Structures are given as C-alpha cells and as structure tokens.
Amino acid sequence: MDTKISLVQRGALKKVGSTFVEAFGHTNALLIADGNTLRVGGFATVRSLEKAGIEVRQFIFPAVPQPYADEHSIAQVRLSLEMDNSIAVVLGSGTLNDITKRASSELDRPYMVVATAPSVDGYTSYGAAVSIKGFKQTLSCAAPLVVLADTDVLCEAPAGMIASGYGDCMAKFTAGMDWILADLLGVQAIRTDVWDMVQKPLRSVYAHHRGIANRQREGIGLLFDALSASGFAMQIMHDSRPASGAEHLISHIWEMEHLSKDGLLVSHGFKVAVGTMAIVHLYEELVELDVSECYGKSSQSWEERKQAILSFFPNETVAQEAIAVSKAKFLEGEALDARRKELMALLPILKERIALQLPPSKELRASLVEVGCPVHPSHINATLEDLKRAVTGAQMIRNRYTVLDLYYELGLFDRALQSLEALSGRVG
Numbered sequence: 001m002d003t004k005i006s007l008v009q010r011g012a013l014k015k016v017g018s019t020f021v022e023a024f025g026h027t028n029a030l031l032i033a034d035g036n037t038l039r040v041g042g043f044a045t046v047r048s049l050e051k052a053g054i055e056v057r058q059f060i061f062p063a064v065p066q067p068y069a070d071e072h073s074i075a076q077v078r079l080s081l082e083m084d085n086s087i088a089v090v091l092g093s094g095t096l097n098d099i100t101k102r103a104s105s106e107l108d109r110p111y112m113v114v115a116t117a118p119s120v121d122g123y124t125s126y127g128a129a130v131s132i133k134g135f136k137q138t139l140s141c142a143a144p145l146v147v148l149a150d151t152d153v154l155c156e157a158p159a160g161m162i163a164s165g166y167g168d169c170m171a172k173f174t175a176g177m178d179w180i181l182a183d184l185l186g187v188q189a190i191r192t193d194v195w196d197m198v199q200k201p202l203r204s205v206y207a208h209h210r211g212i213a214n215r216q217r218e219g220i221g222l223l224f225d226a227l228s229a230s231g232f233a234m235q236i237m238h239d240s241r242p243a244s245g246a247e248h249l250i251s252h253i254w255e256m257e258h259l260s261k262d263g264l265l266v267s268h269g270f271k272v273a274v275g276t277m278a279i280v281h282l283y284e285e286l287v288e289l290d291v292s293e294c295y296g297k298s299s300q301s302w303e304e305r306k307q308a309i310l311s312f313f314p315n316e317t318v319a320q321e322a323i324a325v326s327k328a329k330f331l332e333g334e335a336l337d338a339r340r341k342e343l344m345a346l347l348p349i350l351k352e353r354i355a356l357q358l359p360p361s362k363e364l365r366a367s368l369v370e371v372g373c374p375v376h377p378s379h380i381n382a383t384l385e386d387l388k389r390a391v392t393g394a395q396m397i398r399n400r401y402t403v404l405d406l407y408y409e410l411g412l413f414d415r416a417l418q419s420l421e422a423l424s425g426r427v428g
Contacts (some may be wrong), residue, residue, distance in 0.1 A: 001143070001232060001235045001236060002126065002142045002143040002144070002145065002235055003143050003144055003146070003231075003253035004023065004145055004146070004231065005019060005022065005023055005143060005145065005147070005148075005150075006019075006124075006146075006147045006228065007019055007146075007147070007148045008147075008148075008149045008151065008221070008224060008225070008228075009030070009150070009151060010150065010151045010152055010170035011044060011152065012148050012149060012150040013044040013048060013114070013148075013149060013150040013153065013410050014044070014048055014060055014152070015043055015048065015148070015151075016044075016048040016049055016089070016114060016148060017048035017049045017050070017052025017053075017054060017099075018048075018052055018122065018144070019112075019146055020052060020054060020087075020089065020112060021047060021052050021053075021054070022061045023108070023110070023112065023145055024087045024112075024145075024295055025084055025144045026053055026054065026069060026088070027054075027086065027087055028054065028055045028056070028057065028084055028085060028086040028088055029046060029049050029054050029055070029056045029057070029086055029088075029089050030056075030057050030058070030059060030080060030081055030086035030087070030088050030089065030093060030254045030333070031049075031056055031057070031058045031059070031089050031090075032044060032055055032059050032060075032088055032090040032091065032092070032096060032100050033058070033059075033060055033061070033076060033090070033091040033092055033096065034059055034060060034061040034062065034066070034067055034092060034096060035060065035061070035062055035063025035064070036063045036098065037091045037092040037093075037116050038056060038060055038091070040089060040091075040116050040153060041091055041114065041116060041153055045063050045089065045091055045101055045114055047056075047103070049089070049209075050056055050340070057080070057083075057084075057086060057254045059080045060064050060213060061073070061384070063097070066109075066264065066265055067095050067096060067099060068095065068097070068131070068307075069095045069098040069099050069102075069129065069130040069131060070126070070130060070131045070180055071130070071131075071132050071133070072133065073099045074099055074102045074103045074195045075103075077099055077100055077103035078103040078106055079109060079417075081103060081104065081107055081109065082107065086113065087109060087110065087111060088100045088103070088104050089111070089112045089113075089399045090111065090112070090113050090114070091114045091116060091348075092113075092115075092116055093116055093117045093120055093123075093161065093266075094119060094120035094121045094122050094123075094129075094268055095116065097113050097120075097122055097123055097128075098122060098128040098129055099128075099130070100129055100132055101127075101128040101141050101143070101144065102128040102139055102141050104142075105128070105139075105141030105142055106141075106313070110123070110142070110145040110235065111144050111145065111146070111235070111317075112144055112145060112146040112147075112148070113117065113144040113146070113147055113148070114148050114149070115147065115148070115149040115153075115154070115224070116153055116154075116157060117153075117154060117157035117158070117161035117164075117165065117219055118149075118161075118162060118163065118165040118166040118223045118224040119157070119158065119162070119164045119168070119267070119269060120164070120165060120227065120268060120269065121168055121169070121227040121228070121231050121243055122231065123144070123147055123227065123228060123231055124144070124147055124227075124228045124230075124231025124232050124234075124235065125143060125185070125230070125231040125234040125235065125240065125243075126140070126141070126142065126143050126144050126231075126234050126235045126237075126238055127140050127141055127234070127240065128141050129268075131255065131256065133315075133317045133318070134256060134315045134317065134318050135256065135315075135317065135318045135321045135322075135397075136252040136253075136255050136256045136393070137321075138240055140238070143235050144232065147225055147228065151217060151220065151224075151254050151397060153219050154220050154221075154224055154231070155215050155217055157213075158371065159272075160267065161267070162212065162215070162220065162223070162371070162372070162406070163269070163371050164267040164268065164269025165223055165227055165269055166205070166212055166222075166223060166273075166371040166372075166373060167269035167270055167272050167273030167276070167368065167371075167373040167374075168268065168269040168272050168273075169202060169205050169226050169227055169230075169242075170202075170205075170206065170244055170273065170276055170364065170367070170373075171204065171244075171245070171247045171248060171272045171273070171275070171299070171366060172198050172199065172202045172230060173245065173276070173280070173357065173358055173359065173364070174245050174246065174247045174276050174279040174283070174358070174403075175241075175242070175243055175244050175245035175248065175359055175401070176195070176198070176199055176202075176245075176282060176357055177245070177283060177353070177354060178245030178246055178279075178327075178400075178402040178403060179195070179241055179242070179245070179292055180245075180350075180353050180357060180403070181338070181350065181401065181406065182241075182400075182401040182402075182404060184346050184349065184353075185339075185343075185346070185381075185401065186343065186349060187234040187401045188400075188401065189311055191237065193236075194236055195242070196235055197229050197230075197232060197233045197236075197242070198229060198233045198242045198243060201225060201226035202226055202384040203283070204222055204239070204421050205219075205223050205228065206359070206367060208222055208223075208415060209367040209370055209371055210369055210370065212281075213370045213371045213372065216299055217336045221328075230242065230243040231243075231315070238326050241400065244400075245279065245281045245400075245402050245403075246275070246394055246395075246402035246403055246404045247272050247275035247276040247278070247279045247382075247389075248272055248275065248297045248329075248393045249394035249395070249397060249398055249400075249402070249404070250275035250278065250279075250387075250390045250391055251268060251271035251272045251275050251276075252394070252397060252398075253325040253389070253390040253393040253394055253397070254266065254271045254380075254382070254386075254390055255268070255271065259271065259381065259382060260381065261381035262388060264382075266380045266381070267346055269373070270373065270374050270379075270380055271332070271380060273368055273374055273375065274374050274375065274376065274377055274379065274380055274382075274387070275390070275394075276364075277361065277364070277365060277368070277375050277376070277423070278387060278391065278420060278423065279283055279402075279403060280359075280361045280364060280393075281361060281419070281420065281422065282356055282404075282407070282419065283354050283358055283403055284354075284361055285416070285419045286347075286350070286351070286354065286403065286406075287351050289347065289412075291344050291347055293412070294314050294340065294343070294344050294410050294411075294412070297410060297411025298322055299332065299336060299409075299411050300328070301332065302330055302332060305326060305330060306323055306326075307328060307387055308322075309322045309323050309396055310323075312392065312393055312396065312397075313393075319402070321397075322393075322396045322397050325396065325397060325398060325399050328399045328421075329357065329399045329401070329405065331409060336409065338408050340409060340410060343406060343409065343410060344416060376423060377423075378428075384420060384421065384423065384424055387420060387423070388417045388420055390397065390418065391404065391416070391417060391420070395408055395413070404416075
C-alpha cells in the first residue's frame with residue numbers, strides 16, 4: 001500500500017512535526033488548507049512542524065466559495081509545490097485531499113494528510129475524484145504516505161461533516177451488493193480479503209450509529225477507521241469497486257451539475273446517502289420482480305443509445321467521454337440475449353444475497369436520519385425528477401456493473417425510474 005504511517009489518536013496534532021520528519025526527513029513543507037480548516041488546526045499544525053525544524057510555506061484556499069476539485073485548483077497547488085522541493089501537508093477532508101493528492105502525483109511526490117473530519121473515505125484511497133473539463137472521474141494517483149487524525153478534532157467536526165462520513169460509509173452496503181452482482185455474473189470477482197476489509201467495519205459502524213450521532217469518541221473512531229479501511233481497500237485493488245457502486249455514480253452526476261443548497265455545494269456524503277436509499281429501493285423492487293416480466297422487453301440500438309447520451313450531456317467533451325464508456329459495456333443481439341438469460345437464471349440466488357447484504361430500507365433510513373443525513377432528494381435541494389435524471393446519467397458514466405446495468409439490460413430501466421416515485425412518501 002502507498003500509506004506507510006497511519007496515526008489516529010487523541011492529541012495527534014502535536015505529533016504532526018515528528019511524524020513528518022519520520023516519513024520525509026527535514027525537507028520543507030507546504031501546508032495546504034482553506035479558511036475553515038486553517039482555523040480548526042492550522043496553528044497547531046504549523047507549530048508542530050516548526051518545532052520539528054521544518055520550514056513551512058502555506059497555500060490557503062478561501063473559506064468561501066468552497067474549493068472545488070478540478071484541473072484549475074490542482075494547477076494552483078502544483079504551481080506552488082513547484083517553487084521548491086516541498087512536501088505537501090494538507091489540512092482538511094475530501095476536496096482538499098483530492099486536489100493535493102492529484103497535484104502531488106503530477107510531480108511524483110509523496111504527501112501527508114491531516115484529517116479534520118470523519119467525512120469521506122477518500123483520505124486513504126488510491127485515486128482522486130476530480131472534475132476534468134466538467135466530467136467527474138477518478139484519476140489514478142498515489143494515496144498519502146502519511147494519514148494523521150486527532151480524535152479531539154474529529155469529534156468536534158461540524159455535525160454535517162460527521163453525517164456526511166456516515167452517509168459515505170453506509171454506501172458500502174449498496175456498493176457491496178453491486179459487487180456481489182458483478183461477481184455472480186463473472187464480470188468482476190470479489191476478493192475476499194478486500195471485501196472483509198470494508199464490510200466488517202461497515203456493520204460495526206451501523207451498529208454504533210447512535211453513538212456517532214452523539215459524537216461519542218468510540219463511535220467517531222469506528223467511523224474514521226471504517227472510512228480509512230475503505231480507502232486502504234481501494235489502494236490494494238487500485239480500483240474503487242470495494243467502496244463505490246451505483247449510489248456513487250448518482251452522486252457523480254450531481255457533482256458534475258454542481259448541486260447546491262443554500263448557496264453551498266451539497267457534500268459528497270449527503271449526495272451518496274440519497275443515492276444509497278434510491279439503490280436500496282431498486283434492489284428491494286428486484287426482490288419482488290417476477291421472471292416472466294423480463295421476457296420480450298425491447299432494447300435500444302447503439303445509435304439510439306448514442307443519441308440518448310448526446311441529449312443527456314450538453315457538454316460535448318463530457319458526452320464523448322460517456323459515449324466511450326457506454327460503448328465499452330453495450331450489449332446487443334446474441335450477447336444481450338445471453339446476458340438476459342443469465343440474469344434471469346441468477347434472480348433467485350440474487351434475491352437471497354440481497355436479503356443477506358442489505359439492511360431493510362426502513363431501518364437504514366432511520367439510522368441515517370438519526371445521524372443527520374438526508375434520505376430524500378428534497379433534503380438536498382433536488383426533486384424526484386432530478387433523482388431520476390441522476391440515475392439515468394449514472395448508468396452512462398462508468399464501465400462498472402451495477403444494478404442500473406441489470407435493469408437496463410433487462411429492458412426495465414424505465415420501470416426502475418418509475419418505481420422511484422414510491423420514494424415520495426418516504427421523505428422523513
């Protein structure tokens with residue numbers, strides 16, 4: 001794995017300097033933060049580094065507007081790093097980490113992250129989720145050499161960031177179910193050690209949701225550890241499959257569209273939480289599916305599919321990216337007939353696996369609500385039509401088999417979209 005040092009403990013901010021020296025020696029450091037994270041831990045981080053004899057420069061994004069992980073932000077950080085041989089120390093969470101991770105990777109330099117909230121699993125992941133020319137994608141780059149988190153800081157993180165991390169963690173239920181589906185189809189085999197690395201901590205966090213809602217140290221620690229484990233799993237696989245399924249693809253569509261509420265971008269974990277509830281619903285609908293309903297359903301031709309993608313994405317660059325992805329997984333003729341037969345044969349065992357993998361939607365929704373996560377599109381300034389649109393786009397943007405591909409290949413995608421209307425009565 002890329003990450004060689006992971007220090008998560010009370011008072012860890014005081015050890016930033018000594019840990020930096022252990023990992024990188026006495027080279028210079030570039031502190032990367034924004035106005036918010038600088039207030040949370042900037043002074044303590046700089047002081048610790050300087051006490052260890054490290055010369056520190058700073059690159060600070062403004063608190064408002066929030067930094068956005070795109071090629072422009074990455075270029076800003078890369079240019080600052082290029083001024084000397086500094087090693088980046090990023091003080092923050094998801095977005096700042098992704099920007100720094102990619103900028104450091106482009107210069108082939110290691111970096112260190114000082115986490116400020118248990119809000120994402122991207123701290124320790126192998127890649128960076130960024131938007132390039134408007135197209136949301138995960139770019140390959142090394143994970144941080146050092147991850148450091150002070151549990152005092154984590155427990156005092158804004159409630160919304162803790163809830164965002166919980167939402168990102170609960171997404172591993174549906175991501176796992178999508179991986180089971182891909183495994184049953186022989187599309188992507190489950191690697192047992194990686195599966196356990198993600199799924200076992202997930203269930204522990206789910207059992208401690210009340211403690212997380214109350215900021216209890218044990219629950220917050222379990223949440224951060226589970227999120228870190230997901231990142232480590234992605235490092236091992238060099239693939240985000242262990243932690244990301246259709247629910248994340250829904251989030252990616254909203255991220256590409258800059259979904260915001262009250263003037264602020266909706267957090268990744270909040271978008272993922274709403275996506276997770278939608279995907280749990282689609283899996284529960286699948287349990288009720290009669291095999292006879294799968295026969296005789298028409299499918300799109302590739303030309304129809306291509307036109308649908310061009311109509312969905314107004315940005316030509318984004319549309320062409322989506323066309324390339326969709327073409328790689330598009331089935332027609334005998335290949336599609338064979339896949340449909342395989343899916344129908346698998347339905348009975350798939351229904352059994354759904355019951356084992358996914359918590360009942362009512363119980364999962366209640367835990368998300370208790371921690372403070374949104375569970376309905378209206379909670380993140382979206383409508384059911386917006387959700388249907390995001391689900392439609394999600395099936396177009398990644399060559400990763402999910403339940404959305406199952407519905408599409410069975411000719412039941414419109415039915416899946418229509419079934420989401422049932423969520424209108426589950427706002428709370």
